[in-house]
Amino acid sequence: MPIDRDQLKLLYEERNISQKLWTTEWALDLWNKYDALKSGDTIVDLGCGERFALAMSLEPTINYIGLDVNSDSVEESSKRYPQHRWIHADVRNEMYNPTGLLDPETFNFPIEDKVADLVICASLFTHLETLEVAKNYLQEIQRIIKPGGHLWISWFRSPPNEVCSDAKRTVYTEAEIINMISGWLNLKFTTAGMNENYHNQWVMLGQVQ
Numbered sequence: 016m017p018i019d020r021d022q023l024k025l026l027y028e029e030r031n032i033s034q035k036l037w038t039t040e041w042a043l044d045l046w047n048k049y050d051a052l053k054s055g056d057t058i059v060d061l062g063c064g065e066r067f068a069l070a071m072s073l074e075p076t077i078n079y080i081g082l083d084v085n086s087d088s089v090e091e092s093s094k095r096y097p098q099h100r101w102i103h104a105d106v107r108n109e110m111y112n113p114t115g116l117l118d119p120e121t122f123n124f125p126i127e128d129k130v131a132d133l134v135i136c137a138s139l140f141t142h143l144e145t146l147e148v149a150k151n152y153l154q155e156i157q158r159i160i161k162p163g164g165h166l167w168i169s170w171f172r173s174p175p176n177e178v179c180s181d182a183k184r185t186v187y188t189e190a191e192i193i194n195m196i197s198g199w200l201n202l203k204f205t206t207a208g209m210n211e212n213y214h215n216q217w218v219m220l221g222q223v224q
């Protein structure tokens with residue numbers, strides 16, 4: 016995928032998010048390597064923030080859909096990147112949207128079935144609080160992803176961490192995570208998350224079977 020890395024670096028500097036540059040480039044390289052993203056594809060970025068939207072503004076063939084519970088961030092991004100589709104989901108999250116009206120355990124993404132070639136959940140399941148929310152989000156992901164589509168997802172797992180349903184740093188057991196993805200996601204790549212360092216997440220790229 017032809018994203019100009021010099022331009023990406025400059026834009027990240029301009030937006031003051033240079034600290035996210037290397038993990039973004041790392042993800043782009045892995046998606047290339049594992050054929051998870053091709054020109055003309057549709058990305059759904061859940062808990063999107065800004066960084067992949069900015070990267071995809073350099074690849075105009077990509078159809079990018081960003082969803083987040085943070086209304087300010089979605090509003091600002093929709094002005095900055097009007098070529099993308101933006102969804103503000105007023106879903107409750109103790110850290111990011113404590114007064115949200117919608118229940119995350121039953122929330123249905125306002126996104127059509129089988130549209131996504133790649134679903135991104137970067138540092139999202141690390142804030143989802145309960146196992147029921149994670150299960151609901153994974154069910155919705157299975158609904159919106161195309162057969163053969165890819166999922167990029169990161170977790171805090173136990174061990175090595177203590178199980179925790181705090182939105183600041185949600186941890187599920189390794190067995191729970193494996194149970195939630197087994198039978199429908201074929202893992203192509205996983206790395207890290209083996210120690211308790213605060214930001215050390217178990218990162219996965221899988222393909223829907």
Ligand SMILES: C[S@@+](CC[C@H](N)C(=O)[O-])C[C@H]1O[C@@H](n2cnc3c(N)ncnc32)[C@H](O)[C@@H]1O
Pocket residue numbers: 035061062063064065066082083084085104106107108111119136137138139142143
């Ligand atoms: C740590 S940030 C990650 C942002 C972005 N994915 C990245 O990697 O730079 C977590 C994001 O998830 C969003 N978020 C929190 N709970 C959410 C939920 N239940 N549904 C969707 N997004 C949520 C937050 O508003 C925030 O933008």
